[in-house]
Amino acid sequence: MFRTSIPVQIIRHVALLLISFGMAFPFLWMVTSSLKSNDEIRAFPPVLLPEVPLWSNFVETWNAAPFGQYLLNSVFVAGLxxxxxxxxxSLMAYALTHMHFPFKNVLLGLILTMYMLPVSATYLPSYIILSKLNLIDTYTGLIISNAVSIFSIFLIRQAFMxxxxxxxxxxxxxxxGHLRILFTLLFPLARSSFIVLALLSFISNYNNYFWPMLITKSPELNLVSAGLRSFFVEGGGYGMKWPLIMAGSTFTIVPLLVLFVIAQKWIIKGVNNAFSVNKG
Structure with missing residues (x-):
């Protein structure tokens, strides 16, 4: 085996550090801006750290809008x-990989074709269906309309293969039986892929904005994205109170950061397993 030379390793690590800093910088700027005054945010040239951290911005933001309710709503909906x-x-992926039935390949092709369909193209028919079922402006409608994911089927199918x-x-x-095989044999062995699915799905639905805004109108049903927008328009004064807006953004992003830190090793392992080329 060839060992990488020390200069190459140094260059590689420096490049990775620069890339990591570039990706983390927006979050760092958001957090530090939430501790600044309006004058410091508007200062030129811009400053990264506030002269005196204003921790009261977080208290004022938390009292100005029901961010606790927004977070609870988002975690509840995304979790379900x-x-x-x-x-x-898992049921669909099991059927596509370990069951034999007519037009199986046609069904698989249809599923993969639907994956290429823009999500926005499904909004109108989905809205009409939910309206006829009287599920508009309800969590039930929001959960049911997101209960099936083409990406999730593809991800778990790859894991089962x-x-x-x-x-x-x-x-x-x-x-x-099929259910026992699925949940006692395949499910534990594909655990890392299911964890990746759970994390990606949770993050996507936690941050979802347009579709929840389209079918939920009641303020008490707002998820974090809609709640943050409402705070930006009303409590944030259309950008006149940027420190409070940044503090509100920090509230919404903290649960995702904690979740990622806890499960990052499972994300890497699951993605490698799910998207590796099947040699069998």
Missing amino acids: IVICQIILS QLPKELVEAGKIDGA
């Missing part, structure tokens, strides 16, 4: 959507 997507995508088919055959020989 994640559960629905895990169950439904990496597992030995002999395990499924052995389970059938022992008399296990």
Whole structure:
């Protein structure tokens, strides 16, 4: 094996540090700006750190808008959507990989074709369906309309394809049914992919803005993105109170940062497993 020379390693690490700093800088700027005064934010040349941190900005922001309710709403809705997507995508992925039925390849092709369909193209028919079911302006409508994800099906299908088919055959020989094979054999072995699915789905639905805004009108149903916009328009004075807006943005992003720090090793492992080329 060839060992990488020390200068190459140094260059590589410096490049990675610069890239990491570039990606983290917007978050750093957001947090430091939430501690500044309006004059410091508008100062030129801009300053990264405030002269005197104004921690009171967080207290004022928290009292100015119900950010606790926004966070609770988003976590509740995103969590239920994640559960629905895990169950439904695992059932569909199992059927596509370990069951035989007519037009199986046609169904798979249709699913992959639908993945290329722009999400915005589904808004109108979805809205009409939810309206006829009287599910507009409800969490039920929001959860049901996001319960199935083409990406989730594809991700779990790829994970199941990496597992030995002999395990499924052995389970059938022992008399296990499809559900038992799925949840006692395949699910534990593909755990990392399910964790990745849960994280990606949670982040996507936690940050979702346009579709929740379209079908939910009541302020008490607002998710964090809609709540932050409402604060920007009303409490934030259309950008006149940028420190408070940055503090509100910090509130909304903290749960995702904590979640990522806790589960980052599972994200890397799951993505590698799910998108590796199937040699079998």
